[in-house]
Amino acid sequence: MNYLVAVMSDRIQAEGAYLALEKEGIKSSILGRGYKTADEFGLIDPKEEAGKQAKFMAIWLVPFGFFAGFTFSVITGLNTFAWAGEIGNHVVGGLLGAVGGAMGSVFVGGGVGLVSGGGDALPYRNRLDAGKYLIVVQGAESNTRDATRVLRRFDPENIQGYADKISA
Incomplete structure (x- = not known):
């Protein structure tokens, strides 16, 4: 076609x-x-596609980030948060890793979707918006x-x- x-x-x-x-x-x-x-x-609306891409990436990046943060904390043996205890430090490390994964899904997934999503659809949408x-x-x-x-x-x-x- x-x-x-x-x-x-x-x-x-x-x-x-x-x-x-x-x-x-x-x-x-x-x-x-x-x-x-x-x-x-x-x-295709590129903003909508960017949101879908960010959500898709968050599905695997957030758990991976938690695992990576937890593992890093276990391997290094850092005692960054004395109030949390040994296990608590590892959990906090995992949570910080999950936050990093979420940020990655938004910046990378959403950014890629905005740049590549829609192809020529965005210029055509802009022209329609211009009357x-x-x-x-x-x-x-x-x-x-x-x-x-x-x-x-x-x-x-x-x-x-x-x-x-x-x-x-």
């Missing part, structure tokens, strides 16, 4: 492009104010090629094609 996304500056331009595509027999969708939203169409409109065409390569020819007549701000790669 191939995708073609064109950014139109206003509603009139988007509707004209949509009608021209319809006249050529090409199915398309309009995203923008008064039409489909990014969420309805399925554009622009998107025309999206899905279909075979010949379909998106014909749509490109039609959409270029409307002088879009940006036009970008994508291809789903299926590995056999």
Whole structure:
């Protein structure tokens, strides 16, 4: 499946492009104010993906951090918290390790999700937030090629094609 996304500056331009595509027999969708939203169409929200990634990483980093902190305390024999006793020191070391694991999941998991999550979805979401409109065409390569020819007549701000790669 191939995708073609064109950014139109206003509603009139988007509707004209949509009608021209319809006249050529090409199915398309309009995203923008008064039409489909990014969420309805399925554009991934990078912040949501970052949260999911951070939670996923916390599942294994927090217990690993506790184990690592506890083990470090046992191996080194540090008596950092005299009030806690020997076992208490190890437990406190484990808790501090778990906190470190939680911080790692937020900074690394969430940071990676914000940087890599969504691909081109974020710039398209930003354009929708700025009042622009998107025309999206899905279909075979010949379909998106014909749509490109039609959409270029409307002088879009940006036009970008994508291809789903299926590995056999």
